[in-house]
Amino acid sequence: MVAVLVLAAFFAGGVYLWLNRTVNVSVNGSHLEVKIDSTLADIVEAADLETTPGDLVSITGDVLEEGKGAPFSAAVGGEELDADGIDSFRAKGNENITIGDGADLTESSHEEEREIKPKMEPYERVGAITFVAQWGKAGKGVYTVGDVSGDSVLKEETEPVQNLVIESVNPQPEDGSKVIALTFDDGPNANYTQKYLDILDKYGIKATFFCLGPAAEANPDLIKAIKDQGSQVASHTKTHGDPLSTLEPETLRSEITDAFASIEGAGGGATTVIRPPYGDFNNQTWLDSNGTLSASVIWNLDSEDWTLPGADAIVSNCTNGAYSGAIILMHDGGGNRDQDLEALPKIIENLQDKGYEFVTINELMAMDSRIPEDVASGNATMPEDCVWPTEMVEAE
Numbered sequence: 321m322v323a324v325l326v327l328a329a330f331f332a333g334g335v336y337l338w339l340n341r342t343v344n345v346s347v348n349g350s351h352l353e354v355k356i357d358s359t360l361a362d363i364v365e366a367a368d369l370e371t372t373p374g375d376l377v378s379i380t381g382d383v384l385e386e387g388k389g390a391p392f393s394a395a396v397g398g399e400e401l402d403a404d405g406i407d408s409f410r411a412k413g414n415e416n417i418t419i420g421d422g423a424d425l426t427e428s429s430h431e432e433e434r435e436i437k438p439k440m441e442p443y444e445r446v447g448a449i450t451f452v453a454q455w456g457k458a459g460k461g462v463y464t465v466g467d468v469s470g471d472s473v474l475k476e477e478t479e480p481v482q483n484l485v486i487e488s489v490n491p492q493p494e495d496g497s498k499v500i501a502l503t504f505d506d507g508p509n510a511n512y513t514q515k516y517l518d519i520l521d522k523y524g525i526k527a528t529f530f531c532l533g534p535a536a537e538a539n540p541d542l543i544k545a546i547k548d549q550g551s552q553v554a555s556h557t558k559t560h561g562d563p564l565s566t567l568e569p570e571t572l573r574s575e576i577t578d579a580f581a582s583i584e585g586a587g588g589g590a591t592t593v594i595r596p597p598y599g600d601f602n603n604q605t606w607l608d609s610n611g612t613l614s615a616s617v618i619w620n621l622d623s624e625d626w627t628l629p630g631a632d633a634i635v636s637n638c639t640n641g642a643y644s645g646a647i648i649l650m651h652d653g654g655g656n657r658d659q660d661l662e663a664l665p666k667i668i669e670n671l672q673d674k675g676y677e678f679v680t681i682n683e684l685m686a687m688d689s690r691i692p693e694d695v696a697s698g699n700a701t702m703p704e705d706c707v708w709p710t711e712m713v714e715a716e
């Protein structure tokens with residue numbers, strides 16, 4: 321009986337010693353004796369290693385809390401362990417362990433379906449007409465959202481987003497016709513506009529008048545006369561003050577929309593086509609415009625009439641270098657336009673002799689299929705299911 325008990329106790333003691341035996345490992349090149357099944361945390365402590373912990377970082381990589389990442393990193397037999405590998409490691413003896421500084425820990429996250437806002441695809445100014453080639457439309461996507469930071473990253477697009485696309489072209493008639501567009505800025509003007517219209521009538525041609533909002537309000541008869549003559553009324557904005565690209569977005573938008581309202585109120589019809597004063601309009605101006613216009617029109621041939629160079633110089637400025645699709649800049653307001661009045665019939669005769677037909681800006685836009693039909697109508701507005709972006713696509 322005693323012998324059995326002694327034997328049992330001896331056996332139990334043997335099992336205990338076996339289960340708690342020590343093994344040899346190598347830690348960062350030094351030998352260390354540790355209890356079998358030691359964890360890596362035990363080993364780091366036993367080896368008295370100083371490691372710098374990683375940080376808690378957001379899903380976009382920003383540091384949220386310093387030192388809240390993994391306390392150390394570990395490689396066993398040259399193989400780096402991930403977090404699970406570090407947790408599940410138990411020493412069995414003869415492992416070659418390398419301990420290093422801790423890795424960053426990425427915050428937990430969840431998935432959410434959200435709207436994807438369109439962006440604006442910028443244009444390069446290669447032509448006289450910049451326009452909305454495609455309106456922006458919101459899409460939908462599954463986002464990964466950081467639980468701590470709230471940052472979001474698009475994981476998958478479930479409904480495609482459609483960016484706003486602005487393009488710039490010099491319109492080219494696709495039917496091969498030879499056309500040119502006369503444009504007059506800064507009116508309507510009580511001294512000149514009707515005289516211009518009489519000349520246009522005499523030659524049976526049409527032009528485009530980029531009118532200032534207050535001048536349109538003051539001269540509704542002239543606005544109607546332009547329409548009746550068959551010419552086009554578009555906007556040259558309200559105050560013709562500082563260049564549009566220098567204005568605060570809110571001021572910019574009222575420069576555009578107030579003038580449209582004045583023109584329509586004066587009987588000029590709905591238009592969303594502008595000529596920006598000084599030809600100044602860029603990508604940021606488009607973005608800031610918030611969809612208040614559909615096309616911005618500058619010119620290819622500058623009469624330089626405002627320098628009062630004499631009628632002959634105005635004629636040659638408008639006709640030398642003329643080509644089909646070109647847009648000619650003149651003025652019917654903003655100063656003494658006697659030289660323009662003298663030059664205008666000569667310009668028309670010169671170009672008619674060369675075989676040109678005169679078209680309005682809307683007609684010119686309609687001749688080039690790169691310009692969408694709604695824009696070529698001259699009064700396109702953003703469709704209801706579309707949104708104007710607040711951000712530009714970053715250049716690569």
Ligand SMILES: [Zn+2]
Nearest residue numbers: 505506597598
């Ligand atoms: Zn002007």
